[in-house]
Amino acid sequence: MPCSAPRPTSTRRWSGARRLRALLWEADWGRYGWPEEYGGRGGSSLHRAAVHEELFRAGWHGPAVFEHVEIIAPTLVRYAQPAFLEQRLPRFLDGAEVWSQGFSEPEAGSDLASLRTRAVEDGDAFVVNGSKIWTSWSKWARWCLALVRTGTADERHRGLTMMAIDLTAPGVRVRPIRQANGTDELAQVFLDDVRVPRTQLVGEPGEGWAVAMYLLARERGTLSWLRHCGFRRRLLEEHKSLTVADDRAVGDFVAQWAGVRAAAADLLHRDAAGQDLGPESAFNKLLMTRAEQELQHLVHDATGPRVGVPVDEEDLLRQREYLFSRIVTVYGGSQQMQLITIAKHVLGLGRG
Numbered sequence: 393m394p395c396s397a398p399r400p401t402s403t404r405r406w407s408g409a410r411r412l413r414a415l416l417w418e419a420d421w422g423r424y425g426w427p428e429e430y431g432g433r434g435g436s437s438l439h440r441a442a443v444h445e446e447l448f449r450a451g452w453h454g455p456a457v458f459e460h461v462e463i464i465a466p467t468l469v470r471y472a473q474p475a476f477l478e479q480r481l482p483r484f485l486d487g488a489e490v491w492s493q494g495f496s497e498p499e500a501g502s503d504l505a506s507l508r509t510r511a512v513e514d515g516d517a518f519v520v521n522g523s524k525i526w527t528s529w530s531k532w533a534r535w536c537l538a539l540v541r542t543g544t545a546d547e548r549h550r551g552l553t554m555m556a557i558d559l560t561a562p563g564v565r566v567r568p569i570r571q572a573n574g575t576d577e578l579a580q581v582f583l584d585d586v587r588v589p590r591t592q593l594v595g596e597p598g599e600g601w602a603v604a605m606y607l608l609a610r611e612r613g614t615l616s617w618l619r620h621c622g623f624r625r626r627l628l629e630e631h632k633s634l635t636v637a638d639d640r641a642v643g644d645f646v647a648q649w650a651g652v653r654a655a656a657a658d659l660l661h662r663d664a665a666g667q668d669l670g671p672e673s674a675f676n677k678l679l680m681t682r683a684e685q686e687l688q689h690l691v692h693d694a695t696g697p698r699v700g701v702p703v704d705e706e707d708l709l710r711q712r713e714y715l716f717s718r719i720v721t722v723y724g725g726s727q728q729m730q731l732i733t734i735a736k737h738v739l740g741l742g743r744g
């Protein structure tokens with residue numbers, strides 16, 4: 393793929409991503425790795441990883457609005473109610489419906505257990521009030537997998553419940569947030585007396601924290617496979633901008649990339665064997681983050697001031713990706729929180 397390819401707009405990326413999902417589903421490739429009872433062909437996340445790697449080799453630019461297919465969809469398979477899954481999962485996988493993830497709130501990020509969006513039981517539904525922020529892709533999404541408080545504030549993580557909120561329901565408002573890199577894939581979601589049927593609970597009431605941890609292990613872990621395929625592709629696209637002087641930096645990056653790949657492959661095999669991914673996935677997130685920043689530094693240094701003052705579409709893409717690489721240490725839990733997770737829950741430090 394030549395570097396002079398035009399930069400697709402967000403809307404073109406979204407419609408292209410949707411069309412590709414439909415084609416893959418139709419041709420069965422999008423069904424591998426998903427349960428047969430919901431339209432899949434069976435298999436595991438290893439099958440999906442193989443398909444993704446081939447797509448990147450063929451010129452794919454990544455899942456865009458369907459990034460959550462590797463994060464939310466496995467969580468739904470594990471925890472959602474069968475009738476809901478039967479209706480929604482095929483529509484997620486074939487590109488008809490986009491999902492977003494509603495964990496963070498204006499006053500609750502790293503300290504997720506302090507979240508305040510409240511759901512109160514009312515007959516066969518819950519009535520939800522509050523606000524979620526930094527919800528990626530919610531501008532395009534039909535659904536938001538939201539962590540809400542059904543217990544008291546004192547119960548912290550024990551008083552939380554996970555539910556699928558229909559973003560077209562009355563009382564929902566989505567306000568896109570423009571980022572420093574010019575995109576607006578993030579948004580704030582306002583929830584004002586939104587009724588959520590019990591059938592849309594994902595896991596049992598009060599079980600939200602366990603569901604959230606299952607999901608986050610995917611966001612930190614299995615996603616690293618997808619992203620490392622994209623890093624390789626990006627390096628190949630940039631090879632013409634690089635000179636012999638960049639060789640050492642390229643070597644450093646490739647060594648880190650190989651580390652991300654090995655760690656992600658190990659995690660995928662554990663996932664395929666039905667093992668819990670657990671807090672170790674924080675290592676994958678740290679490795680993935682470091683490799684992405686290394687790659688973007690490399691491109692930035694090789695293309696010089698053009699990243700600061702873009703002269704064409706390709707420079708704009710470089711600028712967007714460079715600026716995005718500044719915040720990759722934050723999504724899915726900040727760098728400090730990953731280190732704390734490893735210290736406490738992998739190494740067992742700081743427990744008195």
Ligand SMILES: Cc1cc2nc3c(=O)[nH]c(=O)nc-3n(C[C@H](O)[C@H](O)[C@H](O)COP(=O)(O)OP(=O)(O)OC[C@H]3O[C@@H](n4cnc5c(N)ncnc54)[C@H](O)[C@@H]3O)c2cc1C
Binds near residue numbers: 526578
């Ligand atoms: C690109 C992107 C996409 C995102 N997508 C989503 C999404 O789809 N859904 C969603 O719910 N959220 C999403 N987020 C939000 C993300 O999960 C939060 O930004 C993150 O959890 C940090 O929370 P915060 O922004 O409130 O920062 P804070 O929690 O206020 O943290 C600010 C700083 O303080 C540090 N800090 C906080 N507590 C401690 C501590 N105890 N010890 C040491 N340091 C600490 C943090 O490491 C950080 O550096 C996204 C964020 C980004 C950048």
